Amino acid sequence: xxxxxxxxxxxxxxxxxxxxxxxxxxxxxxxxxxxxxxxxxxxxxxxxxxxxxxxxxxxxxxxxxxxxxxxxxxxxxxxxxxxxxxxxxxxxxxxxxxxxxxxxxxxxxxxxxxxxxxxxxxxxxxxxxxxxxxxxxxxxxxxxxxxxxxxxxxxxxxxxxxxxxxxxxxxxxxxxxxxxxxxxxxxxxxxxxxxxxxxxxxxxxxxxxxxxxxxxxxxxxxxxxxxxxxxxxxxxxxxxxxxxxxxxxxxxxxxxxxxxxxxxxxxxxxxxxxxxxxxxxxxxxxxxx
Amino acid sequence: xxxxxxxxxxxxxxxxxxxxxxxxxxxxxxxxxxxxxxxxxxxxxxxxxxxxxxxxxxxxxxxxxxxxxxxxxxxxxxxxxxxxxxxxxxxxxxxxxxxxxxxxxxxxxxxxxxxxxxxxxxxxxxxxxxxxxxxxxxxxxxxxxxxxxxxxxxxxxxxxxxxxxxxxxxxxxxxxxxxxxxxxxxxxxxxxxxxxxxxxxxxxxxxxxxxxxxxxxxxxxxxxxxxxxxxxxxxxxxxxxxxxxxxxxxxxxxxx
Numbered sequence: 001x002x003x004x005x006x007x008x009x010x011x012x013x014x015x016x017x018x019x020x021x022x023x024x025x026x027x028x029x030x031x032x033x034x035x036x037x038x039x040x041x042x043x044x045x046x047x048x049x050x051x052x053x054x055x056x057x058x059x060x061x062x063x064x065x066x067x068x069x070x071x072x073x074x075x076x077x078x079x080x081x082x083x084x085x086x087x088x089x090x091x092x093x094x095x096x097x098x099x100x101x102x103x104x105x106x107x108x109x110x111x112x113x114x115x116x117x118x119x120x121x122x123x124x125x126x127x128x129x130x131x132x133x134x135x136x137x138x139x140x141x142x143x144x145x146x147x148x149x150x151x152x153x154x155x156x157x158x159x160x161x162x163x164x165x166x167x168x169x170x171x172x173x174x175x176x177x178x179x180x181x182x183x184x185x186x187x188x189x190x191x192x193x194x195x196x197x198x199x200x201x202x203x204x205x206x207x208x209x210x211x212x213x214x215x216x217x218x219x220x221x222x223x224x225x226x227x228x229x230x231x232x233x234x235x236x237x238x239x240x241x242x243x244x245x246x247x248x249x250x251x252x253x254x255x256x257x258x259x260x261x262x263x264x265x266x267x268x269x270x271x272x273x274x275x276x277x278x279x280x281x282x283x284x285x286x287x288x289x
Numbered sequence: 290x291x292x293x294x295x296x297x298x299x300x301x302x303x304x305x306x307x308x309x310x311x312x313x314x315x316x317x318x319x320x321x322x323x324x325x326x327x328x329x330x331x332x333x334x335x336x337x338x339x340x341x342x343x344x345x346x347x348x349x350x351x352x353x354x355x356x357x358x359x360x361x362x363x364x365x366x367x368x369x370x371x372x373x374x375x376x377x378x379x380x381x382x383x384x385x386x387x388x389x390x391x392x393x394x395x396x397x398x399x400x401x402x403x404x405x406x407x408x409x410x411x412x413x414x415x416x417x418x419x420x421x422x423x424x425x426x427x428x429x430x431x432x433x434x435x436x437x438x439x440x441x442x443x444x445x446x447x448x449x450x451x452x453x454x455x456x457x458x459x460x461x462x463x464x465x466x467x468x469x470x471x472x473x474x475x476x477x478x479x480x481x482x483x484x485x486x487x488x489x490x491x492x493x494x495x496x497x498x499x500x501x502x503x504x505x506x507x508x509x510x511x512x513x514x515x516x517x518x519x520x521x522x523x524x525x526x527x528x529x530x531x532x533x534x535x536x537x538x539x540x541x542x543x544x545x
Contacts, residue, residue: 189387194400194404195373
């Protein structure tokens with residue numbers, strides 16, 4: 001079943017070598033032509049959309065003048081997303097281990113967390129954290145616990161990060177759980193038979209293998225998060241969407257500003273996808289030698 | 290057979306839901322003895338083996354390994370500690386090898402001593418290299434498992450179990466997942482271990498191996514031990530009709 005014998009290439013020279021080379025060259029040429037055609041379609045679509053915009057009196061000069069404020073917002077978007085994906089990854093790691101554990105408390109807490117967060121809209125979660133929690137904070141202040149009370153009153157950026165982390169942590173818990181479960185039971189058994197404790201089995205055998213499977217999904221979640229972070233604009237965080245909205249209202253240039261904003265997200269995600277595919281390629285080589 | 294048995298299974302039962310997989314099994318294995326368990330698929334022979342190191346929790350009965358006694362049905366910290374100690378005394382080889390794919394061959398074999406026994410890295414590597422040499426694969430120590438053939442994988446798995454210096458080796462159909470031409474190299478390693486005096490309990494379909502290497506053959510059917518004895522006796526004059534059928538099938542070429 002798993003016995004592909006990886007012996008070195010035979011030293012005998014194949015008299016039909018040229019045939020294989022020609023076929024490979026043909027394949028490469030076809031792939032190149034296909035790629036060029038697809039690129040042409042993309043360029044065509046972009047020209048078409050641009051032409052339509054110009055006909056509708058969208059002002060390109062306004063867009064050019066204001067791309068730099070959007071760029072500032074992109075910094076905040078990226079910062080919020082990066083911090084949130086890191087926290088969410090940690091939450092998901094512990095959440096997934098808890099979901100799979102036999103400990104009833106750990107199982108209960110993690111199951112409750114995932115169910116609650118996945119069952120409610122992100123926007124509501126943001127409102128609860130930014131507008132709801134300070135209410136509790138105020139009450140704690142009045143009751144004479146200002147130190148604890150202060151923890152419930154969050155600035156917009158930390159509140160946004162907390163909301164995104166909690167939300168993505170719940171979804172990623174399920175992704176991590178699937179990743180951990182995809183490691184065959186035989187791996188666990190081999191480790192148990194050696195005498196490893198459950199923690200050692202997780203740390204030495206299951207996690208290192210599961211991480212390879214999980215990493216591409218974390219990349220996908222990061223890309224999704226960059227776009228979902230637009231929701232924190234409701235708290236007045238100066239990220240892409242908030243800035244676009246502000247200028248759009250002030251100058252009544254809605255289409256212009258939102259196109260610039262959309263383009264900024266688009267470029268961010270294209271860069272992230274590219275980084276992700278590079279990472280995946282490198283991961284694929286990890287077991288080779 | 291005067292010495293105290295190293296493995297002692299007494300009154301073992303195993304239920305999978307409403308399926309009675311093992312029924313009142315009792316079996317002793319003496320030090321330095323090689324015992325082969327044969328029987329048709331589903332006869333419970335693998336489950337019996339897996340109950341000995343508690344990969345399966347027995348439903349009832351008693352397991353003794355090297356004077357450590359564990360009663361089925363116990364729970365709690367003391368029980369877990371005993372089970373852990375039994376696992377340290379038993380080395381297990383699986384049908385599907387179960388090598389750790391993210392570790393090199395050497396790391397696979399040194400993993401037990403380093404993580405479980407908290408041994409110095411250099412000492413663990415020394416032990417790992419010695420055991421890789423025993424299975425003839427020291428020259429592959431820096432390879433990753435996916436670059437090995439099935440037979441080589443299984444030999445590494447044997448070295449990994451040996452590196453923990455167990456009192457007994459448990460083999461769970463070690464050649465059943467192998468291409469026919471790769472079975473020989475694994476059986477040869479096992480034969481060598483037997484000759485060195487390793488105590489071995491082997492669940493197998495390889496009748497020729499059982500006949501040649503085993504000190505005793507145990508025949509299982511429908512969750513019970515139906516017959517056991519010296520290979521010559523069991524193979525030449527089987528008493529139970531099910532044993533006769535098993536051996537007949539093997540002789541007529543349908544070894545599995």
